[in-house]
Amino acid sequence: xxxxxxxxxxxxxxxxxxxxxxxxxxxxxxxxxxxxxxxxxxxxxxxxxxxxxxxxxxxxxxxxxxxxxxxxxxxxxxxxxxxxxxxxxxxxxxxxxxxxxxxxxxxxxxxxxxxxxxxxxxxxxxxxxxxxxxxxxxxxxxxxxxxxxxxxxxxxxxxxxxxxxxxxxxxxxxxxxxxxxxxxxxxxxxxxxxxxxxxxxxxxxxxxxxxxxxxxxxxxxxxxxxxxxxxxxxxxxxxxxxxxxxxxxxxxxxxxxxxxxxxxxxxxxxxxxxxxxxxxxxxxxxxxxxxxxxxxxxxxxxxxxxxxxxxxxxxxxxxxxxxxxxxxxxxxxxxxxxxxxxxxxxxxxxxxxxxxxxxxxxxxxxxxxxxxxxxxxxxxxxxxxxxxxxxxxxxx
Amino acid sequence: xxxxxxxxxxxxxxxxxxxxxxxxxxxxxxxxxxxxxxxxxxxxxxxxxxxxxxxxxxxxxxxxxxxxxxxxxxxxxxxxxxxxxxxxxxxxxxxxxxxxxxxxxxxxxxxxxxxxxxxxxxxxxxxxxxxxxxxxxxxxxxxxxxxxxxxxxxxxxxxxxxxxxxxxxxxxxxxxxxxxxxxxxxxxxxxxxxxxxxxxxxxxxxxxxxxxxxxxxxxxxxxxxxxxxxxxxxxxxxxxxxxxxxxxxxxxxxxxxxxxxxxxxxxxxxxxxxxxxxxxxxxxxxxxxxxxxxxxxxxxxxxxxxxxxxxx
Numbered sequence: 001x002x003x004x005x006x007x008x009x010x011x012x013x014x015x016x017x018x019x020x021x022x023x024x025x026x027x028x029x030x031x032x033x034x035x036x037x038x039x040x041x042x043x044x045x046x047x048x049x050x051x052x053x054x055x056x057x058x059x060x061x062x063x064x065x066x067x068x069x070x071x072x073x074x075x076x077x078x079x080x081x082x083x084x085x086x087x088x089x090x091x092x093x094x095x096x097x098x099x100x101x102x103x104x105x106x107x108x109x110x111x112x113x114x115x116x117x118x119x120x121x122x123x124x125x126x127x128x129x130x131x132x133x134x135x136x137x138x139x140x141x142x143x144x145x146x147x148x149x150x151x152x153x154x155x156x157x158x159x160x161x162x163x164x165x166x167x168x169x170x171x172x173x174x175x176x177x178x179x180x181x182x183x184x185x186x187x188x189x190x191x192x193x194x195x196x197x198x199x200x201x202x203x204x205x206x207x208x209x210x211x212x213x214x215x216x217x218x219x220x221x222x223x224x225x226x227x228x229x230x231x232x233x234x235x236x237x238x239x240x241x242x243x244x245x246x247x248x249x250x251x252x253x254x255x256x257x258x259x260x261x262x263x264x265x266x267x268x269x270x271x272x273x274x275x276x277x278x279x280x281x282x283x284x285x286x287x288x289x290x291x292x293x294x295x296x297x298x299x300x301x302x303x304x305x306x307x308x309x310x311x312x313x314x315x316x317x318x319x320x321x322x323x324x325x326x327x328x329x330x331x332x333x334x335x336x337x338x339x340x341x342x343x344x345x346x347x348x349x350x351x352x353x354x355x356x357x358x359x360x361x362x363x364x365x366x367x368x369x370x371x372x373x374x375x376x377x378x379x380x381x382x383x384x385x386x387x388x389x390x391x392x393x394x395x396x
Numbered sequence: 397x398x399x400x401x402x403x404x405x406x407x408x409x410x411x412x413x414x415x416x417x418x419x420x421x422x423x424x425x426x427x428x429x430x431x432x433x434x435x436x437x438x439x440x441x442x443x444x445x446x447x448x449x450x451x452x453x454x455x456x457x458x459x460x461x462x463x464x465x466x467x468x469x470x471x472x473x474x475x476x477x478x479x480x481x482x483x484x485x486x487x488x489x490x491x492x493x494x495x496x497x498x499x500x501x502x503x504x505x506x507x508x509x510x511x512x513x514x515x516x517x518x519x520x521x522x523x524x525x526x527x528x529x530x531x532x533x534x535x536x537x538x539x540x541x542x543x544x545x546x547x548x549x550x551x552x553x554x555x556x557x558x559x560x561x562x563x564x565x566x567x568x569x570x571x572x573x574x575x576x577x578x579x580x581x582x583x584x585x586x587x588x589x590x591x592x593x594x595x596x597x598x599x600x601x602x603x604x605x606x607x608x609x610x611x612x613x614x615x616x617x618x619x620x621x622x623x624x625x626x627x628x629x630x631x632x633x634x635x636x637x638x639x640x641x642x643x644x645x646x647x648x649x650x651x652x653x654x655x656x657x658x659x660x661x662x663x664x665x666x667x668x669x670x671x672x673x674x675x676x677x678x679x680x681x682x683x684x685x686x687x688x689x690x691x692x693x694x695x696x697x698x699x700x701x702x703x704x705x706x707x708x
Contacts, residue, residue, distance in 0.1 A: 030671055067667055072530065072625045077426070077664060084548075085419035101532050102623045109536075121529065166520075167528040196528075395522055 021062040022312065022319050025082030027093035029070035034095055037221065037297050038067075040252055041095065041118055043290050044301030047282075048309070050289075056309045057317030064088060070095065072102035079103050083110050089319040090114070090312075092304055095297075097121035097140075097168050104130045113319075113326050117304030118297055122172050123393055125349035125379060134329050135349050136304040136342075138269050138379075140169050141176025141394060143246060145381035146354040146374040147267035148180030151243060154372065155265070157181075157213040159189045163204055163227075164218035164245075166193035166396070173218045173245040175394025180381065193396065198223055201230045208236065215240055220247035225256055232260040241265070249359050252295035254366050257359075261366055264359045269350075269377075270296045270339040271357045273367040279338040293367075294338075303337040310334050341376070349379040409556055413549040421548040423664055427657040428552075428559040429617050434640040434652035435566050436609030441638070442646030443570055444602040445582030446495075447504045449634050450511025454491075454607040456629025457514060458484035458614030463531040463624040464524070466540065473540045480615035481608065487514075488607020496600040499585070511634050518626040530625030537619035555616050562609055566649055569605065578602055579647075643684050645691025654693060 026045060028038035042065065054061045064086050068075035075094065082088045091107070091114040094100045100119035107114050107130060114133050116124065120140040124130065151157045160181065164170035170193070178188050189212050192204050208215060215236065219227045224247070231237055237260060246268025249261060272283050272293045282302060286294040294302075307329070312319060314328040330344055342352040354377045357368035380388045409428075413421050433455055440446045461483035465471040471479065495506050518525045525531065534540075538550040569575050580588045581595050588595050618624050627633065636659065644655025662680065666673035688695040 031674055067671060071627045072623065073621055073627060076621055076623075077422070078667075080422050081419050081664070081668065084422070085417060098529050098625050098627075101529050102621070102625065105532055105622050 019059040019317070021060045022056060022090070022317065023062045023064060023086060023088040024308070025079075025086060025088035025091040025093075026063060026065045027068050027075060027078055027082065027091065028095050030065075030067035032070045033221070034070040037118075037252060037295075038070075038095055040295045040297035041093070041301040043286070044117075044294070044298035044303075045092070045305050047286055047289055047298075048302050048305035051285075052309060056312040057315075059312075059317045061309075068094065068099055070099070072096070072098045075099040076102050076106060079106060083112055088112075090308060090325075092117060092301070092308060094119045097124075100124055101128075104128070104133060107132050111322055113322055113329060115304045115308055115329070117300040120172070121168055122379070125345075125347045126389055127393065129347060132326060133348065134307075134326075134344065136307045137300045137350070138352070139349050140172035141179075142349075142377060142379045142381075143267040143269055143354040144173050144176030145180045146377050147243075147356065148177045148182075148186075149184055150267070150356055150372060150374070151177070151214070151216075152181055152184035152186045155214070155241070155243070157186060157241070157243075159187050159212045160214050160216050160243075161190040161192065161208050161212050162188060162216040162218070163192045163194065163201075163208075164216075165196050165198070165220070165223065167196050170218050171396055172394045174216070176381075177216060177245075179394075191396070194219075194223075196223075199226070201227050202234075205230055205234045205236065208234075208240075212240060214243050217242060217244040217248050219244070220250065221253065224248055224250075224253045228257055228260045228264075246270075246296065246357075249357070249368055250295050250297075251293040251368070252297060254359070254368070255293060257366060259361075261359045262361060265356065265371070266359075266368070267354055267356050268296055268368075269352050269354055270299045271355050271368040271370050272299075273357070273362075273369055274338065274340070274355065275370070276338070276340060278336040278340075282338040293365075299338050303334070303339060303342070306337060307332065307334050345378055347379070347385070351376050351378050353377065413552055418548040421552050423661065425548070425552045425555045425620055427660045428555045429613050429620060430637070430640065430656035430660055431653035432559055432562045432616070433610055433613035433637055434644065434656040435563060435649050436606045436613065437637050438641050438646055438649055438652040439566060439570065439578075439602055439609070440606045441641050442648065442652070443575060443582065444578045444599060446499070446599060446602070447638070448495075448507040448603075448606075449504050449631070449638060450491075450507035450509075450514070451606070451610055451637050452633035453511035453514035453629045454484050454488050454610045455614035455617070455633075455637075456518060456624070456626075457487045458611035459618035459624045459628055460518060460525060460531070462615050462618040463534050466535055467531055467533050473542065476540070477615055480618070481611045484611025484614055485604060485608040488604050488610075492600045492603040492607070496596055496603060508631070508634075511629065511631065515626055515629045515631070518624075518629055525626075528626065530623055532623035534618055534622045534624070536622065537616070540619065551620065555620070558612055558616055562612055563649065563653070566609060570649060574598070574601070582647075639681065642691060643681070645693030645695070645697075648691070648693045648697070651691050651693030655691070 028041045030038050066078040095118050116135045118137050122139045162174045164174045189209050194204050243265045246266050249266050251272045310332045311328040314332050315325050319325050340353045342350045345351050354374040355370045356372040358371050360369045437451045440448050458480040462476050462480040465476040465479045491510050538546045585595050640655035641652040645651025
């Protein structure tokens with residue numbers, strides 16, 4: 001059936017003068033420590049392009065993938081290659097904040113429409129906005145603002161210790177949580193920072209105070225697996241509730257965790273267990289194609305791709321008019337995306353739901369069950385954007 | 397290198413921009429920058445016999461200085477350039493005091509540690525360096541210098557001028573009596589001492605000079621990319637420069653420059669075609685170490701003299 005459709009499409013294309021392809025340049029780490037996350041982002045893109053048969057507004061889409069090695073200077077060289085040599089019309093990608101910041105001035109200087117599906121560095125849509133970059137993912141502090149309030153009001157937490165990876169993503173996540181949690185009246189007893197390359201959490205877990213209600217953890221990847229294991233080994237699991245940023249129990253690591261992850265509560269703008277028709281369809285298709293649960297990385301790029309294509313349709317495929325395409329990218333509304341309703345604010349960051357998730361075992365598999373939803377959360381939370389921006393960026 | 401091939405290479409470098417598209421000009425610019433850096437390390441590693449694993453640190457100090465001067469302090473072009481070179485040289489003058497009395501693997505260890513200190517500083521001194529995110533928004537090389545033209549070609553030519561000036565100066569240096577004294581120290585330090593040479597001072601000077609040229613490369617690299625980040629000065633960066641020198645041929649200046657070119661081009665060209673490019677790069681390293689342990693240029697250039705001086 002599928003083959004027949006392909007053949008049909010082939011003859012159809014061959015029979016006509018083919019429209020020139022829309023070239024989409026794509027950039028994520030496919031080697032090094034972040035290769036797995038980069039692969040998930042690519043998977044999300046491939047899944048959506050498959051769904052639309054690599055065509056938008058009557059033009060075929062040609063995808064060019066580059067590996068940025070999670071090194072900003074390499075990312076910039078690869079971006080130059082995509083723009084100057086491959087002459088792409090649109091770009092998408094980047095995973096690390098450092099790469100995101102490094103690319104922005106170049107992207108602006110060549111006026112290249114680009115979507116950042118994952119890069120979460122707050123300032124990219126706050127104090128250092130870019131003309132030509134639209135973020136379809138999230139900003140690091142965004143779900144944590146909501147989570148700080150939830151932790152105080154609903155989880156009734158008063159004293160919290162944070163343990164986080166020591167880089168911008170960690171600072172912004174903890175910073176967002178701390179701000180709203182303190183506004184409510186809570187106290188951050190300790191802030192413990194671990195180097196990004198941490199192998200052993202023992203020295204950090206040993207510092208955790210005894211007089212706290214919860215530990216807030218922000219880790220990802222291999223470190224998340226190690227953290228969960230050691231948190232239990234230290235006897236903290238029975239005693240102190242573990243909460244954290246969304247990546248701590250994200251689906252890119254969750255399948256590799258055991259019972260030590262049960263009951264951990266985190267906040268993010270997505271959960272693979274989100275029970276909506278759009279997400280059920282997406283998760284099933286993703287699982288069928290890649291044999292794993294979609295992580296937020298995969299969903300982010302899937303939605304990002306849908307967003308790009310919606311903008312292409314809006315301008316009837318005329319992506320060569322970059323200014324018009326950029327307007328379309330900023331104003332287009334994408335419906336039925338897995339994470340729920342989403343729209344851009346005037347700063348280029350999505351306003352979207354934030355989900356509070358608890359790890360549970362369902363049908364033998366761990367999942368992030370959604371236990372509360374904060375609808376339509378802005379990157380500025382409930383604060384006035386001007387006041388918010390007059391304060392410095394979250395730091396250690 | 398023979399005069400003929402030198403002129404041919406020079407003509408090729410000067411005539412490159414109209415022949416290639418802007419992406420290739422960008423890559424060539426990178427090649428020139430890393431050639432300066434690799435040649436500067438060659439003064440230490442190849443001529444003086446001091447293996448430094450922290451060389452990218454000095455390169456990074458200069459790059460960060462340019463970034464800070466040009467973005468935070470809005471300094472002019474020449475102030476930023478001079479500031480960058482001065483800062484890198486100053487740091488190497490201080491570090492030189494700590495490393496010049498040790499040799500071989502101890503030198504390697506201390507320079508590695510000092511390189512990590514600089515990396516740690518760039519990563520953790522957040523109010524100044526921006527931490528992991530680095531500093532972006534450095535003005536373009538051509539624009540900041542106030543050139544009437546802009547684009548990849550002027551940047552390339554400015555880099556080419558820096559490259560020619562640096563390589564000329566370094567060539568003169570290694571051919572001077574001072575350069576020969578460095579080679580003497582590499583071959584037999586005790587004998588040089590007994591001849592009355594202050595070997596500590598020679599090693600110190602060699603370290604500072606290498607640091608100064610690395611700073612030039614760092615300054616140009618900061619302008620070329622428009623941003624700086626801690627990945628400039630981490631161990632991976634330092635060992636990559638080390639590989640450029642050992643691959644190309646230590647103690648030749650030409651070899652490391654070619655090594656830099658080979659590695660930059662291999663990395664960028666291969667990774668466009670295959671995701672297994674790291675594997676290929678690894679194989680290239682291994683084959684070179686097995687087949688040409690003195691570096692490609694040494695093997696190509698002087699086959700009859702291969703065994704000279706390797707054993708005492």
